[in-house]
Amino acid sequence: MTELLHYEFMQRALIAAVLVGLVTPVIGTFLVQRRLALLGDGIGHVALTGVALGLLTSTSPVVTAAVVATLGAVLMELVRVRTRTSGDVALALLFYGGIAGGVLLIGLTPGASNATLTSFLFGSVSTVAEEDIWIVVVLAVGVLAVLAIFGRELFVLCQDEEVARAHGLPVRFLSILLAVTAALTVVIAMRVVGVLMVSALMIIPVAAAQQLSRSFRVTMGLAVLIGLASSLGGLTTSFYSDLAPGATIVLLALLVYCVAVVVGGVLRRVTRRRGSTPLPPVSGSPTDTMIQTDRGKVTP
């Protein structure tokens, strides 16, 4: 088991996997709550343009990806608010702009082809260089710091934007902050699972955790555990079985999700039978669906 620690590239890969498993579910919890689950995907595509820009200008692709993804995230927030484009359409604009930009720029880069992009599309954790690790560490610390400082405000924002406004919170600033934090998280995870699967690590652990939890805090904690288990487990499995690490990590997370759905269903049935917290008689919201009561009526 310890033999994979003897390889320097695996040491770096493990560090990256730990950071990714830790950071992505935390930001993912806020994104899911804000119903922006696909934001990470949109930003991932934009990051691809950044990668190509880095290759074209012979600078670190991770750095240029961070810069371009951040700009993309800010731009998307502005597009969403200013032009009344709905969130999903704004995301679609990012998707296509990002991919097209990446392919265009890589075509201009001497000695590079779309195949060069493949390692960024699907991840190549084993080729992570030492300087990449340092950048990833700094980004991860930054993301966690932002969430520690602004977490309470972001919780209110993601719960209900109008309430956030009525509390006098800086809604515009917080929205952009969340988008930028998500962008940096995408860059952190990019090398491990690739831009096409970045969002999976933000969303799947959260989706699994919420099957088993009734609180925001516990959901986030569980999601981090699931994220860490998937990324470390997936990386180790791929090392011994010679599988693609990014895909293995994501499929492992999906497996955890399936187990969580079953376990969560059983747990709910058991507590319901025991009647520890009897369900209210008048309710339009069954426990296992996510949307609330029917507003227009007094009785269901």
Place this chain on the structure above:
Amino acid sequence: MSAQFTGEGDHTPDAPPAFQAIDAHAAYDGVPVLNGVDLRIPSGQTMAVLGPNGSGKSTLMRAMLGIVPLTSGEIRIHGTPLRRFRDWKRIGYVPQRLTAGGAVPATVREIVASGQVARRRRLSLSTKADRAAVDDALAAVDLSDRAGDAVRELSGGQQQRVLIARALAGRPDTFVMDEPMAGVDAENQRALARAIARLREQGSTVVLVLHELGPLENVIERAVVLEHGRAVHDGAPPEADGECARPGHEHQHPHPDPNDPDPRVAPTDAHTEIVRLEVPHRD
């Protein structure tokens, strides 16, 4: 701005009004919704803004909190122009419903504690006083025993009480509630009315946007009735009129959109789509 803020109302006779709207105009997509509303809500008053759907009552309330911008006119909160108002911990806003965020579960206690966001410093841990305020708020709406439950397991009426508890947890002295009785069963309505009566006794300012007075009839000191974006009545609450105004009447709300964003026509099935299209800042 005192650090020892107690949640008691401001009783000094020359205290500025809790809210003041001066010739307030607002519009959605160029369609005027408020057409020059002048309103002065003295500190400590319990008052209702009434009116049919589309009268502008919700918009007025949202404009008073800066959620909807005015096209002209001015809003003052406790004497300070809205733009420069920073003392948000004095304001407790109760939205029309719990949007339940996204799919992430949250407990009743988490939601209630989030009402303290305006009064707590970043990176601060919750103090004993913070937790006591949350306990008190939960007790005030009789939900102490549900604190650990997920809010989505609660009925609509209980969720409404959670929202009131969230406002209470910040210990504000000025409450703004958007149709707290809508979609709430009779028993929960009475519980809400009791909670609001207690706020009034404490000297808090309470502004309610209501479709009908219902069980709040005896709590409301003053009612302003809006029609077509103008105040058409200001004074004692209007007499109960017909079956719909009786306390406990279970009203079937004809408008499917919870935001009631006020096109000026009376509700018909045909315009519900328009309503939906005209809500800004909604995703």
